[in-house]
Amino acid sequence: MRRREFLTLSATSVGGVLVYTLDRQVSRLSAESDQSIRIPLRFFSQVEALTVAAATSRIFPGDENGPGAREAGVVVYIDRQLAGPWGRDRYRYTQEPFEEHAPPELGYQGKATPQQIYRQALKDLTGFDLLDTAAQDKKLKQIEGTLFFSLLHRNTIEGMFSDPMHGGNIDMLGWQLIGFPGPRMSNYDDVDKHFGEAFRPKPGSLSQVTRGNVRPSEDEV
Amino acid sequence: MKTLPVADVVIIGGGWTGLLMAKELGSRTALSVVVLERGGARKTDDYANSMDELDYAVRLRMMQDTSLETVTFRHSSGQRALPLRQLGSFLAGSGTGGAGEHWNGVCPRFLPDCFELLSGTIEKYGSKRLPEDHAIQDWGVTYDDLEPHYARAEQMMGISGKAGNLRGKQIEGGNIFEGWRSAEYPTPPTKIPYFSALFREAASTLGYHPYPIPAATTSQPYTNPDGVARPGCFYCGYCERFGCMVGAKAQPTNTLVPVIQKRKNVSIRTGAWVRRIVQVDAKNGKRARGVTYLDAKGEEVFQPAELIFLSSWILNNTRLLLLSEIGDPYNPDTGKGTLGRNLTHQVLFPAVTAFFEKPLNRFMGSGSAGVRVSDLDGDLLDHSKLPFLRGGVLDALSLGYRPIANFGVVPQTVKATWGLEWKKAAVHYYDRTGIILFSGEHLAYRGNYMDLDPVYKDHFGDALLRLTLDWRDNERNMAEFATGKCVEIARAMGAKEVSLFPGLKRYDATRYQSTHVQGGTIMGRSPDRSVVNPYLQHWQIPNLFVLGGSALPQNASTNPTLTLLALTYRTADAVVDRYLKSPSPLA
Numbered sequence: 001m002r003r004r005e006f007l008t009l010s011a012t013s014v015g016g017v018l019v020y021t022l023d024r025q026v027s028r029l030s031a032e033s034d035q036s037i038r039i040p041l042r043f044f045s046q047v048e049a050l051t052v053a054a055a056t057s058r059i060f061p062g063d064e065n066g067p068g069a070r071e072a073g074v075v076v077y078i079d080r081q082l083a084g085p086w087g088r089d090r091y092r093y094t095q096e097p098f099e100e101h102a103p104p105e106l107g108y109q110g111k112a113t114p115q116q117i118y119r120q121a122l123k124d125l126t127g128f129d130l131l132d133t134a135a136q137d138k139k140l141k142q143i144e145g146t147l148f149f150s151l152l153h154r155n156t157i158e159g160m161f162s163d164p165m166h167g168g169n170i171d172m173l174g175w176q177l178i179g180f181p182g183p184r185m186s187n188y189d190d191v192d193k194h195f196g197e198a199f200r201p202k203p204g205s206l207s208q209v210t211r212g213n214v215r216p217s218e219d220e221v
Numbered sequence: 222m223k224t225l226p227v228a229d230v231v232i233i234g235g236g237w238t239g240l241l242m243a244k245e246l247g248s249r250t251a252l253s254v255v256v257l258e259r260g261g262a263r264k265t266d267d268y269a270n271s272m273d274e275l276d277y278a279v280r281l282r283m284m285q286d287t288s289l290e291t292v293t294f295r296h297s298s299g300q301r302a303l304p305l306r307q308l309g310s311f312l313a314g315s316g317t318g319g320a321g322e323h324w325n326g327v328c329p330r331f332l333p334d335c336f337e338l339l340s341g342t343i344e345k346y347g348s349k350r351l352p353e354d355h356a357i358q359d360w361g362v363t364y365d366d367l368e369p370h371y372a373r374a375e376q377m378m379g380i381s382g383k384a385g386n387l388r389g390k391q392i393e394g395g396n397i398f399e400g401w402r403s404a405e406y407p408t409p410p411t412k413i414p415y416f417s418a419l420f421r422e423a424a425s426t427l428g429y430h431p432y433p434i435p436a437a438t439t440s441q442p443y444t445n446p447d448g449v450a451r452p453g454c455f456y457c458g459y460c461e462r463f464g465c466m467v468g469a470k471a472q473p474t475n476t477l478v479p480v481i482q483k484r485k486n487v488s489i490r491t492g493a494w495v496r497r498i499v500q501v502d503a504k505n506g507k508r509a510r511g512v513t514y515l516d517a518k519g520e521e522v523f524q525p526a527e528l529i530f531l532s533s534w535i536l537n538n539t540r541l542l543l544l545s546e547i548g549d550p551y552n553p554d555t556g557k558g559t560l561g562r563n564l565t566h567q568v569l570f571p572a573v574t575a576f577f578e579k580p581l582n583r584f585m586g587s588g589s590a591g592v593r594v595s596d597l598d599g600d601l602l603d604h605s606k607l608p609f610l611r612g613g614v615l616d617a618l619s620l621g622y623r624p625i626a627n628f629g630v631v632p633q634t635v636k637a638t639w640g641l642e643w644k645k646a647a648v649h650y651y652d653r654t655g656i657i658l659f660s661g662e663h664l665a666y667r668g669n670y671m672d673l674d675p676v677y678k679d680h681f682g683d684a685l686l687r688l689t690l691d692w693r694d695n696e697r698n699m700a701e702f703a704t705g706k707c708v709e710i711a712r713a714m715g716a717k718e719v720s721l722f723p724g725l726k727r728y729d730a731t732r733y734q735s736t737h738v739q740g741g742t743i744m745g746r747s748p749d750r751s752v753v754n755p756y757l758q759h760w761q762i763p764n765l766f767v768l769g770g771s772a773l774p775q776n777a778s779t780n781p782t783l784t785l786l787a788l789t790y791r792t793a794d795a796v797v798d799r800y801l802k803s804p805s806p807l808a
Contacts, residue, residue, distance in 0.1 A: 059639040066648065086280060093291045093306040095677060105729040106294055106303050137640065153639060161624035162275035178651040180584055180624050183272030186455035187585035191619075192412040198580040198652070212270040217280050 042083035074159030077168030084218030121148035231526035234533030236319025247487035260316030268464035325588030326437035333364035361755035370787035378471035379443035382435035420617030423713035436589035458621015460588025492517025539741030568661030575716035586619035613661025
């Protein structure tokens, strides 16, 4: 067993009211308070989590027009994905021989799992979260062409916009940002109306919409 | 190995064509029918909690598990093939219903001239016009042969659409280029969302003949001739890569399984992984004796059978015959052999990404709700002065766009791919972006084929299937031409900026194109050039039939499911009316 690691987030570091679904527990924090929340990490060490939180918030920054990866808890999403079947390559064909220099049209051919790719790359980024944002951007620019960066970029978008049950998109902040309502049982009355004007129903998460007990893939053993 | 009592019929693979055959034989005969499906059982109720983009559309929960088995790929014969370690350009399904559960449901008929591609093209343009290494063929059936079966398939699924050619009479608003049809669509067209409506208006202005896409997701409640009732679509937009939670999208589990379940003579065994078809030499030639499979507990089973249908999707149909040493493997150097030849995909790509001023509300939609233009399809254009043969269709689908797959697309004027500038633009354009798709015909070539890989194995230790596949100039030139036409339409729709598809270069196995892969066990009139006869019966083994997309001699530009079902109905008739009375070659 590895030592239990936690990520501590203060209410002010995330935007507004925060709803976390952690181990089926819901916690609420108010931005006006000085409360904080300790999130048990499944894969990252605390140091790694701080680096990933900082890097994803440079890829998808919050600004005056809306929240970004830090506010949406993208690091929590990535931590759980890496600990789950995706991070372990549970469904990838992993028989040898591997060919690291394959034509790009054949997809990733390497041996390393997402867990290994992250762990290795994060070693080289130790202290990243302590840099100022200009230095952080410069550092990311240097690794833009790497496999790690492309994974981080893709995972950031996933963490912004996947259902909150996966750990990111806290409070459906990502969906609100782009006017996506999440899963809706019916658009029958609206699908051929509202031409040329924004129709923005209030978002709902999958468990709110279906009232069902959904088991996310990252919880698979 | 455990040997079970002999079954009259064994069907390998419980997708659209296998379950349709099970339904037909189970309802029309007293034969004992066993369907062997290697995935798990599925039903509509399972889909209530499936509206999760990450687990279903990104992590591909409904697809084949590539850790167990995949295919290897190379662009040409001289190269070393490597495994596709994750699914990419096509998405093979698994479980009851197969890929028929996670499809979008776009459900057209093929143009009549597709069925006589070789003879028709030579007649019009001469054989010198054909690409040097082409392998195109006539099917051995014509559109007229298939028309009644097309109509049955449409009735079974309740296809929504508008006829453009009723018994030879052209009807404006439908596809006026389609082959004659004996009846109007069973249900009216789906609703047309904003982006598709913009496309329809612009295309009409430019002189095209847009029409509502034929949809297997019914526009209203429908009861089919088998008495199976389904509700109309609610336009939630969770269609492709998902199962339909209300059953409005026709899926084998909500159209065929309800009939099968009422028949005591049909059983579906899930978790049954077929590894070989066993053949024997009989007095009057070879026959199939049964199949070996691993059951859900991992026990090896021999299931003897009088009659076998192989319907395990295109790639596995070919692989299972290769592994079972049934038929003559194709040799691209000599052109001899038939098994594995004529691998085709589809020339499908987002021709234009158009950026608009007004929001599109594109989260609303349905997998097959939209508008199609067929003016460039088949041989409708005069190709004598064009740098390619054949054509395709232009689609403005409103299929329900979700953010993980679609966030981040920005006009080319935005250079950043991450950071604040990118985020601002991506947020602004998220709901102002529309895609015009082109689906074009992929010709068959001598150098595009399948065989067994010499290096990589599945989890049992059997050789993986190896795909050798690449585009030729015909596809590249067609793509460039179609992209130009789509740009004109996008401009007429009022797009402020457009991004063009960069063109087809080498075949890209990582970019999802469609699950319309064809070939390997192709049908035809001669055993020298095809694996199965026009009734999909194996030329050498008369008690073996091979159903599904592997039978198509080449791609036909549009979505193939309806045609595969029509061919299956035709085979079912031939089996019931002729084969069962006198088991022998039907052609």
